[in-house]
Amino acid sequence: MTILKNRLFWPAVILLALLVVNMFTSNQFITVRDGHLFGTLPDILRGAAPLLLVALGMTLVIATGGIDLSVGSVMAISGAVACLLISHLGDQSAIGSVLLIVAVAIGASLLLGLWNGTLVAGVGIQPIIATLILMVAGRGVAQLITDGQIINVQSSPYAAMATGHFLALPIAFLIAVAAIVLVTLLTRRTALGMLLESVGGSPTASRLAGIRAKRITVMVYVVCGGFAGLAGLIYSANIKSADSISAGNLIELDAILAVVIGGTALVGGRFSIAGTVIGAVLIQTLGVTVVAVGVPSKATLLFKAVIVVALCLSQSATFRQKVFGRFRPSRPAVAAEVPA
Amino acid sequence: MGEPLSLSGTSAPAGVGGGPVLEMTGIRKVFPGVVALDGVDFRLFPGEIHALMGENGAGKSTLIKVLTGVYDIDGGEITLGGSPVRFTGPLQSQKAGVSTVYQEVNLCTNLSVAENIFIGREPRKFGRIQWGLMRKRAAELLTRLDLDLDVSATLDTYSLAIQQMVAIARAVDVSARVLILDEPTSSLDASEAEQLFKIMRRLRDEGVAILFVSHFLDQIYEVSDRLTVLRNGKLIGEYKTAELPQVQLVEKMIGKELAVLDDLEDKAQRTRTKSAGAQPILSATGLGRTGAIAPFDLTIHEGEVVGLAGLLGSGRTELARLLFGADRADSGELKIDGKDVSLRSPQSAMKHGIAFSSENRRTEGIIGELTVRENIILALQAARGWTRPIPRRKQDELVDKYIKALQIRPADPEREVRNLSGGNQQKVLLARWLITEPRLLIIDEPTRGIDVGAKAEIQKLVAELSDGGVAVLFVSAELEEVLRLSHKIEVLRDRRLVEELENTEGVDADRIMQTIASGAVQ
Structure with missing residues (x-):
């Protein structure tokens, strides 16, 4: 009974169901080739890496009651910066130079996050508007960086970020796992998680409790920018080029969806990293499944929408009450707010 | 003197014939866990200015929201012009002739004065707005209120006070029977308020019934004919303003009878002398913030309980917030342990060992x-x-x-x-x-809205903290509490600290109420 009530129960069930469908429909669900894992499942995990990274940062931003619409544009900028610099390298395969360039691109993304954070916490612009600025302008910046062209690179160390393997596992997946572990440690082993939830729960009360709410808010936008930048590098490494138009296009919506599926409320407060991970992998799996089961390409978006609606209904307390409520004693009502 | 008027009698204000335009009887409104209005009667006669009085949480806003149709009632009856009504929405009550002007002006400052008065009901001919007629009628209306404005100018070219009067003009033009003014003066200065009162009197003389809510006692006495006092959701009484001395009004709002009983039991439980030679922790000189609290001097010693007394809106909370850095002072000096400090944020106050618990527990x-x-x-x-x-x-x-x-x-x-x-x-x-x-604990209304047992425990805690050397700044609307706990009492009135009283034998609730009612005793 308690496991049924867990918010993550149904998302997890749907994720498993989709994976089972893939097991039967794909020729190779999981296999070992040249000592590396290949097949549909490793592909899903590899392909989910950018969304996972973006959704992780988005989780923290949403926990403070904010939102970051600019993640897709940050991805485009970071990929553009990296590819432009790599294309100027004499030896594009020099690992040291590529690592340095990756660091520069992530640094640029952190700065973009700082810009967002400053607009939100420093200037006091509503998050949806503040990040809309960079969402629109950022793609323009990315196109300026690439001079409106698609920059192709031939750098094997760079490409390895997306397509390489380490210890039989896709490197992109390992990067995402490292990010998950990092964020979990950062928020749950320090007091950051609680302070974040406090700021999201009530900014005014948090300020009066002595929490530096502005500083924390800026910080989460910076972290979110950094992760978006990393996601942009993986995306661009995968196609070995910088495509400022389609890199991270509409990924903010998938990321927000992943966060919400994972049980973090858009109004801020309590957040769940595990929930976001399930949500992001679920969305990626859904995309793969739609192709695998042969849904006509014209109908894929609608098919996805149906699944998402089902998911959201399964998480709605009102809906569950209506459908399952008659079989169970009704839960005691939560104390209502009393106007002063 | 000060006895409630008989509600069934024919005690209509002098010079006004006939019954009340609005009558509410036995109004009951319940929110989960709280009875906001408990059998409240209220009458409003045409041609009177009637003040609705009560401390925070007394039920004033609930009563107004019932009147304007924001809340439906759980019991009781409302009659308007003699026939029973039941409002289910603000629009409906407006149509029935009840108009409200709120503290914040709800007008479009980017439109002209005339447009604001007629927005949504512009005079039309064949679907086209008759601008000329609209301006003419707007000008006539304003002249009636003794206002000389350019009706084509945009509203934002006028002061907040004028904007408020335009809102009133609109309200009386829409429906002129009952006008509710909910704290209209809180953001006006003295001369602006005076201008507003002039208009209120004029409307009253035209037969409009005006319900007026304000936290400024002087204004109540200046402009209102009668007043109704609520406390804890119950009706305390209906009085003629001229016949009820300010001290008695304050008593009725705060509830002194209860206090007297409690005080008898607890008298002399607490030693009211602070230990000699205690070091001052904090001392403020001319500390103030424009629009929030006038510059004040205040010194708080180790182990001292300082009570802040005053009505709602008298600046109690504003003073407390300055000492915690929740708001920044814009004048004066603050010394902590003899050193000059400036509290720019709650963090900086906390570094000095100051803690602050807000009156708004939920938010x-x-x-x-x-x-x-x-x-x-x-x-x-x-x-x-x-x-x-x-x-x-x-x-x-x-x-x-x-x-x-x-x-x-x-x-x-x-x-x-x-x-x-x-x-x-x-x-x-x-x-x-x-x-x-903390070394200094500031607690704002810690006992409001909680049950008696918890209240007593919190009072005990304050006394224990003080004995342990912690200074406490105790803000409460309940004088009885302030008197029981404090070593010294700071009395506030109209956003000004008007008197500091050592809590010695001669000081009692009457003494404090006198100060609250009339300003510093000479």
Whole structure:
């Protein structure tokens, strides 16, 4: 009974169901080739890496009651910066130079996050508007960086970020796992998680409790920018080029969806990293499944929408009450707010 | 003198014939867990200015919201012009002739004066707005109110006071029977308020019934004919303003009878002399903030309980917030331990050992969805910074200790704090600040809206803290409480600290009420 009530129960069930469908429909669900894992499942995990990274940062931003619409544009900028610099390298395969360039691109993304954070916490612009600025302008910046062209690179160390393997596992997946572990440690082993939830729960009360709410808010936008930048590098490494138009296009919506599926409320407060991970992998799996089961390409978006609606209904307390409520004693009502 | 008028009698104000335009009888309104209005009667006669009085939480806003159709009633009857009505929405009550002008002006400042008066009901001919006629009628209306304005100018070219009067003009033109003015003067200066009163009197003389809410006693006495006092959702009485002395009005609002009984029991329980030679912790000289609190001097010593007394809106909370850095002072000096400091933020106040528990428990105190444990350690954790988490074992130890010491119920540290009762939430807040081991604890209305038992426990705690050398700045609307706990009492009135009283034998509720009612005693 308690496991049924867990918010993550149904998302997890749907994720498993989709994976089972893939097991039967794909020729190779999981296999070992040249000592590396290949097949549909490793592909899903590899392909989910950018969304996972973006959704992780988005989780923290949403926990403070904010939102970051600019993640897709940050991805485009970071990929553009990296590819432009790599294309100027004499030896594009020099690992040291590529690592340095990756660091520069992530640094640029952190700065973009700082810009967002400053607009939100420093200037006091509503998050949806503040990040809309960079969402629109950022793609323009990315196109300026690439001079409106698609920059192709031939750098094997760079490409390895997306397509390489380490210890039989896709490197992109390992990067995402490292990010998950990092964020979990950062928020749950320090007091950051609680302070974040406090700021999201009530900014005014948090300020009066002595929490530096502005500083924390800026910080989460910076972290979110950094992760978006990393996601942009993986995306661009995968196609070995910088495509400022389609890199991270509409990924903010998938990321927000992943966060919400994972049980973090858009109004801020309590957040769940595990929930976001399930949500992001679920969305990626859904995309793969739609192709695998042969849904006509014209109908894929609608098919996805149906699944998402089902998911959201399964998480709605009102809906569950209506459908399952008659079989169970009704839960005691939560104390209502009393106007002063 | 000061006796309630008989509600059934024919006590219509002199010079006005006929019955009340609006009559409410036995109005009951219940919110989950709280009876906001309990059998309240209210009458409003044509051609009178009637003040609705009461402290915060007395039920004034609820009554107005019932009148304007925002809330439906759970019991009782409303008659308007003699026939029973039941409002189900603001639009309906407006159509029936009840108009409201709120504290914040709800007009479009980018439109002209005439447009604002006629917005939504512009005079039309064949679908086209007749601008000329609209301006002419607007000008006529304003002349009637003795206002000389350019009706084509945009509203934002006029002061807030004028904007408010335009709102009133619009309200009386829409429906002229009952006009509700909810704290219209709170953002006006004296001469602007005077201008507003002139218009109110003129409308009254035309037969409009005006319901007026204000926290400024002087204004009530200046402009109102009669007044109704509410306390804790109950009707205390209906009085002619001229026949009710200010001191008695304050008494009725605050509820002195109860206080007297309590005081008899507790008299002399508390030693009212502070130990000699206590060091001053904090001393403010000319500290103030424009629009919030006039510059004041205040010194607080170790182990001293300082009570802040005054009506709602008298600047109690504003003063407290300055001392915690929640708002920044824009004048004056503050010394802590003899050194000049400037409190720019709550953090800087906390570094000096100052703690502040806000009067708005729900919005500025607890974080509802966090647990009791998290709420309790929040301030201490904030002071340490996020990189240095309090070890879990230490957290449990501290939290257990305070759950026991303050008898927080249920004694479950992992329960979400929003599911606790008001009194227990208040204790959680106190625990939050006590574990930071403050030297000066500022508590704003810690006992409001909580049950008697919890109230007594919190009062006891304040006394114990003081005995242990902690200074407490205690803000409360209940004089009885302030008198029982404080070593000295600061009396505020109209955003000004008007008197400081050592709490010695001669000082009682009457003495304080006198100051609240009339300003500093010469």
